[in-house]
Amino acid sequence: MMxxxxxxxHESSYxxxxxxxxxxxxxxHFCHIQSGAIIGENCSIGQNVNxxxxxxxxxxxxxxxxxxxxxxxxxxxxxxxxPSMVFTNDTTPRARHSKNHKYKKTLVKHxxxxxxxxxxxxxxxIGEYATIAAGAVVTKDVEPHALMVGVPARRIGWVCECGQVxxxxxxxxxxxxxxxxxx
Numbered sequence: 001m002m003x004x005x006x007x008x009x010h011e012s013s014y015x016x017x018x019x020x021x022x023x024x025x026x027x028x029h030f031c032h033i034q035s036g037a038i039i040g041e042n043c044s045i046g047q048n049v050n051x052x053x054x055x056x057x058x059x060x061x062x063x064x065x066x067x068x069x070x071x072x073x074x075x076x077x078x079x080x081x082x083p084s085m086v087f088t089n090d091t092t093p094r095a096r097h098s099k100n101h102k103y104k105k106t107l108v109k110h111x112x113x114x115x116x117x118x119x120x121x122x123x124x125x126i127g128e129y130a131t132i133a134a135g136a137v138v139t140k141d142v143e144p145h146a147l148m149v150g151v152p153a154r155r156i157g158w159v160c161e162c163g164q165v166x167x168x169x170x171x172x173x174x175x176x177x178x179x180x181x182x183x
Contacts, residue, residue, distance in 0.1 A: 009027045019039075025043040029048070037056075044063065064081060065083050072089040073089065082114055091122060105123065112128060114132045115131070126141075127146060130148065
């Protein structure tokens with residue numbers, strides 16, 4: 001096991017040149033962090049994670065096992081990526097024809113949760129505090145605090161900052177915060 005710059009990097013992981021990893025971040029078994037990637041402080045990068053070239057990851061992000069964060073994806077602070085969830089970066093892929101790094105941008109705003117095995121089709125923004133359910137397929141922008149389920153994903157409710165689903169009166173059953181719809 002190797003530790004440098006006040007971060008932890010498991011000895012089985014590969015870190016390319018020109019990578020920034022913040023203090024307190026842990027990179028676990030069999031990961032690959034590619035050139036130009038920037039990872040913030042106090043992140044947890046689970047087993048078998050690939051972070052592609054030029055990806056930016058904020059502070060406090062948790063990426064669970066078997067996730068690839070492709071070029072064109074940006075994760076703001078405190079995003080949670082569930083096990084085996086999927087990002088894309090090209091809506092018209094072909095093995096024979098290179099895109100020359102012309103990837104569509106995907107932005108995941110702070111404190112969003114992306115459930116296990118969900119898919120985020122590139123070119124969209126996931127709003128802050130949104131929750132994407134396990135297995136959902138996001139094909140359009142997601143509003144802040146939205147609870148998205150299904151294929152394609154559709155909003156079925158709203159989520160509090162603490163992660164609980166809001167009731168019909170937009171009150172959190174856990175922390176009792178009250179929300180109002182902006183018109």
